[in-house]
Amino acid sequence: MEIFKIRDLTYYYPQEKNPALKNINLSINEGEFILLLGNSGSGKTTLGRIFNKIVPEFYGGKIKGNIYGNIEVGMVFQDPERQLVMDKVERELAFGLENIGLETKYMKKRVMETLSFLNIDDIKQSNTYELSGGQKQKVAIGAMLALGNNFLVLDEPTSQLDPSSSAEIMTILKRLNDELGYTIFLIEQKIDRCFHLADRILFMENGEIVYDGEPRSFISWAYRYKVNFLPSISHFFSKLDIKDIPLNIKEGRKLIKNIIDKNQFLTSNKKIKMKKSKENSLSPIIELKKINFSYDNKKNVLNNINLTIYQNEILGLMGANGSGKTTLIKLIAGLLKNFRGKRLVNGSIGYLSQNPNDYLFNDTVYEELKFTLDNKGIKDDRIIEEILKQLDIYKYKNKNPRDLSSGEKQRVALASILVMRPDILILDEPTRGLNLELIDNLGNILLDIRKKETTIIVVTHDVEFVSKFCDRVGLIFNGEIAQIGSKYEVLTSGIYYSTQINKLFRGYNDFVLTEDDAINFLHINKGVS
Amino acid sequence: MLKLHPATSIILCLLLFFLTLLYNNPLYIISILLFIVIGTLIIGERSSLIKVLKYSKFNIIFLILLNPLISQNGRTIIFKASYVPFLGRIKITLESIAFGLNMGLKLTCITTVFVFYSLLSERDDIFSFFAKYLNKLTIISSMTINIIHKLSIDLKRIKEVMVLRGVNFNQKNIFKKVRAVYPIIKIIFISSLEGSLDRAEALHSRLYGKAKRTNYYILRFRKIDYMINMTNLLLIIIFIISFMLNYGDYDFYPTLRNFSYHELIFLLVFNFILYLNLLFIWWYKKWKSLKSEI
Amino acid sequence: MNYGLILGLSLLILFIIIVVSYERRKISIKEISLLATLSGLAGVSRVPFSAIPNVQPTTFLVIISGYVLGPFYGFMVGFIATLVSNGFLGHGPWTPWQMLSWGLAGLSAGILNKFFKNPSRIFLSIFAFLWGFLFDYIMNLWHFITFVYPHTLKSFILVYSTSFYFDLMHALGNFGFMYFFGKDFITILKRFKYRLNFIKEEEEV
Known part of the structure; x- marks a missing residue:
């Protein structure tokens, strides 16, 4: 049953010459799970806001075309911090119901049911501002469920969350769709998380819907036009010159087995010849010995940490939320005092926090870099142009950094640190909120920076990123370093901390982590047979 | 923390506040102060x-000392x-010392009555109470609470970022200090203005202002509320x-006078x-x- | 006559009038959200930044808000910022007077803008400087009237001189913020107001 129909819709934001949406034709059926993909600036966000009339009621602007469908649409936004209004969870869920003037006795029931469905009964009396990002998003979804909306639009709800919270949110969406038949309209960047849930994919570019169809045919469409929007399994197979590209690991493993059987590959777990890490030949730049730290003198956040970081390496630090990763890098950066143990750092430190907006306040990109130089008392500003060119943002030199896209903002923030020529560069969750293309760009920039004698430490949840760009990986668990070593040692032995490609090849060769490794492996074996 | 109806606690505390301002008689002031102190202790919020009192002790001591001097x-x-x-030429009299002490006691009363008030009703109930009559203001206040919490976390993080970008916060000169603080303030200023649109979208999505509001929590007058009122x-x-x-x-001046018999009787009734x-x-x-034990 | 009591009562009545008239106003969702945001900003910047007491951009932010968004808006920012942030910092007899002081700072900045469309940088800075002193003086006035007797010039000066150093720091901080960054912040807020479009006026920013 059709519940929403958009015909020939074109929309302009106030004072904009170019339309944000162009000739949109879309009809949505009850119970569909629709995934909307596209680059930033493609109009996804604007389209998402058409359904509950934020556009144009809220923003004004010019609109042409027709919108049919009069059901209330629930909306969940990207930033968990900015969509909760009340101070207690229970009150937050009731807030929408109060607004529509529901009687109290019905309200109680709705709120209780929502709490139970989302399994968040235990936090109903908690302060909303003390919740984790994942819990906040759950509450935001709950607020919409309580209102009785059975059509939910979610605008990148997991982009600010870590993988396990993201997975939880996706599970909730799946349950809403499967168990209750709700219609879900999901806008996402990280395709792997949600591709398997969708039964229809939309792709937007320059304000137009350029693809609308089934996931499987999307694969062949994207294979031709948008390789970066393939799920990572399909992305890999797209390089192999195969007709039917598998969607997921299950299908992928079948195919791999076929290839291997056909060619009689060596399936031993022998480590294929990879670049050997040359730990011993390098000199240490950071040494931590028996470090203990606690914020409140009660519970240790860091427990007996011994860590050596070598010159010119890229080290990935991974671990669950609250495991002490962030504390550890703050300690390395010299932001924490009152720790016990020995900290030796042989060089200057640059630090890029999770949110590039924390850096940007000057009127131009150039001034942003100059600010750091002035603080450090460096007179020679030729380095500014050099760094801007290196990061490919020279063209924005005189633009306001706040007007740039998120990927560009991050590069400006990075540039504002790199002008100090730090010996050690620390990045905290640099891939959060970026799409695949931007992540690769960032990784290549890091490889480039490393060439200039810089040591890089990356704290991240992003296994794919680590497997592609890091040399060594450290796993942190409960304030202790559980394992540290070359990425081929660390990322191949776990269940959670491993890549999609690794899951594909496990059993055939456990040491395949990235697409390059996989192609390498298939290639070598072909040579043998 | 008690769970009185907010109206009850507001009336009681306003009464105490204005009684303290009105009465000059030290016996009454001492009675009110004792009431507040004992009440707070019963509630268990020593x-x-x-x-x-630690926070306002200088103000109180200052008053006690100031009056005899002037x-x-x-x-x-x-x-x-x-x-x-x-x-210039001064004399310090017994009467003026007594007057100063009395004023000190009055200020103590007024200071503690605010604490007392915060203990009588739960914040949630106070919110619900005001939400009924002042719904815009309560929503703005609770949004502000949320924002303050978020921004205070942001402040810390941005400060660290700026320290590592070479900003020195330990300036002695006041204008240099202002300059050091500037990036932080400007960043949270810009970021939270951007956030304000997002929050407005969220309010819109929660259908705020779409109909006449109802209330999730209904506050009831209990037996204790009737009694206290x-x-x-x-x-x-x-x-x-x-x-x-x-x-x-x-009247403290010209000499301290004795309390009259009628006054004392009246005090007793009060x-x-x-x-x-x-x-x-x-x-x-x-x-x-007792009830919670069952 | 008991002036302290009268002052206290009139403040209470004033607050009730303001709050009720705010409730009765037609106010858009965007304005509600902006008011909460600016109050949050002003409130959080009461967290002292250093060992130097009273260097807080709160007064500066309240003045900027009033200056750009108008007297009533400015008053409400000061009013709510104080009410909420005192919830964290501690309520006391100072709360209503601080609410009034900061409210008036915002209000007066809004009125200032009605008379001087393009005030010079130094003019605004002196305005902010004066509020550094006025802020505590409003609180002190009640203190003086209620608890100090007799009301002579000498006693007045004594009461007011004790907070001189703090007030001076506050005033100097305000001056610095306004002088160095006033124009900058005003431009940002004006641009944002324009974007919000909640007051429909064709104004060059």
Whole structure:
């Protein structure tokens, strides 16, 4: 049953010459799970806001075309911090119901049911501002469920969350769709998380819907036009010159087995010849010995940490939320005092926090870099142009950094640190909120920076990123370093901390982590047979 | 923390506040102060009392010292100086010391009544109460609470970022200090303005302003609320009578006078009614803990 | 006459009038959200930044808000910022007077803008400087009237001189913020107001 129909819709934001949406034709059926993909600036966000009339009621602007469908649409936004209004969870869920003037006795029931469905009964009396990002998003979804909306639009709800919270949110969406038949309209960047849930994919570019169809045919469409929007399994197979590209690991493993059987590959777990890490030949730049730290003198956040970081390496630090990763890098950066143990750092430190907006306040990109130089008392500003060119943002030199896209903002923030020529560069969750293309760009920039004698430490949840760009990986668990070593040692032995490609090849060769490794492996074996 | 109806606690505390301002008679002031202190102790919040007194002790001591210095009234001279810088010739009298002490007590009363108020009703109930009558203001306040929490976390993070970009926050010169703080303030300023649109979208999505609002929590007057409001009413009556008979007043100058027999009787009546509240609070507290055990 | 009591009562009545008239106003969702945001900003910047007491951008932010968004808006920012942030920092008899002081700072900045469309940088800075002193003086006035007797010039000066150092720091901080960054912040807020479009006026920013 059709519940929403958009015909020939074109929309302009106030004072904009170019339309944000162009000739949109879309009809949505009850119970569909629709995934909307596209680059930033493609109009996804604007389209998402058409359904509950934020556009144009809220923003004004010019609109042409027709919108049919009069059901209330629930909306969940990207930033968990900015969509909760009340101070207690229970009150937050009731807030929408109060607004529509529901009687109290019905309200109680709705709120209780929502709490139970989302399994968040235990936090109903908690302060909303003390919740984790994942819990906040759950509450935001709950607020919409309580209102009785059975059509939910979610605008990148997991982009600010870590993988396990993201997975939880996706599970909730799946349950809403499967168990209750709700219609879900999901806008996402990280395709792997949600591709398997969708039964229809939309792709937007320059304000137009350029693809609308089934996931499987999307694969062949994207294979031709948008390789970066393939799920990572399909992305890999797209390089192999195969007709039917598998969607997921299950299908992928079948195919791999076929290839291997056909060619009689060596399936031993022998480590294929990879670049050997040359730990011993390098000199240490950071040494931590028996470090203990606690914020409140009660519970240790860091427990007996011994860590050596070598010159010119890229080290990935991974671990669950609250495991002490962030504390550890703050300690390395010299932001924490009152720790016990020995900290030796042989060089200057640059630090890029999770949110590039924390850096940007000057009127131009150039001034942003100059600010750091002035603080450090460096007179020679030729380095500014050099760094801007290196990061490919020279063209924005005189633009306001706040007007740039998120990927560009991050590069400006990075540039504002790199002008100090730090010996050690620390990045905290640099891939959060970026799409695949931007992540690769960032990784290549890091490889480039490393060439200039810089040591890089990356704290991240992003296994794919680590497997592609890091040399060594450290796993942190409960304030202790559980394992540290070359990425081929660390990322191949776990269940959670491993890549999609690794899951594909496990059993055939456990040491395949990235697409390059996989192609390498298939290639070598072909040579043998 | 008690769970009185917010209206009850507001009326009681406003009464205490204005009684303190109106009465000059130290006996009344001491009675009110004792009431607040004992009430707070019954509720079991000694620490909040100590905290606020620590915070405002300088103000109180200042008042106690200031009055004798500037008031040249009173006849019972304790100390005399022919010249003190700025003040000139001064005399310190017993009456002015008593006056200063009384004012100190009054300020203490007014300070502690705010603490007392915060202990009588739960914040949630206060919110619900005001939401009924002042719904915009309560929503703005609770949004502001959320924003303050978020921004105080942001502040810390941005400060770290700026330290590592070479900003020195340990400036002694006030203008240099202002300059050091500038990036932080500007960043949270811009970021939170951007956030304000997002929050407005969220309000819109929650259908705020779409219909006449109802309330999730319904506050009920309990037995204790009726009881305390009964004494509130009696206190207002007493207040009017005392005002007409000039009983709450006391003249410190020219010499301290004795309290009259009528005054003392009246004080007794006043205290009897006021301290009934303590009995109610004690009973309520005990009854509540008994109930929770079952 | 008991002036302290009268002042206290009139403040209470004033607050009730303001709050009720705010409730009765037609106010858009965007304005509600912006008011909460600016109050949050002003409130959080009361967290002292250093060992130097009273260097807080709160007064500066309240003045900027009033200056750009109008007297009533400015008053509400000061009013709510104080009410909420005192919830964290501690309520006391100072709360209503601080609410009034900061409210008036915002209000007066809004009125200032009605008379001077393009005030010079130094003019605004002196305005902010004066509020550094006025802020505590409003609180002190009640203190003086209620608890100090007799009301002579000497006693007045004594009461007011004790907070001189703090007030001076506050005033100097305000001056610095306004002088160095006033124009900058005003431009940002004006641009944002324009974007919000909640007051429909064709104004060059």
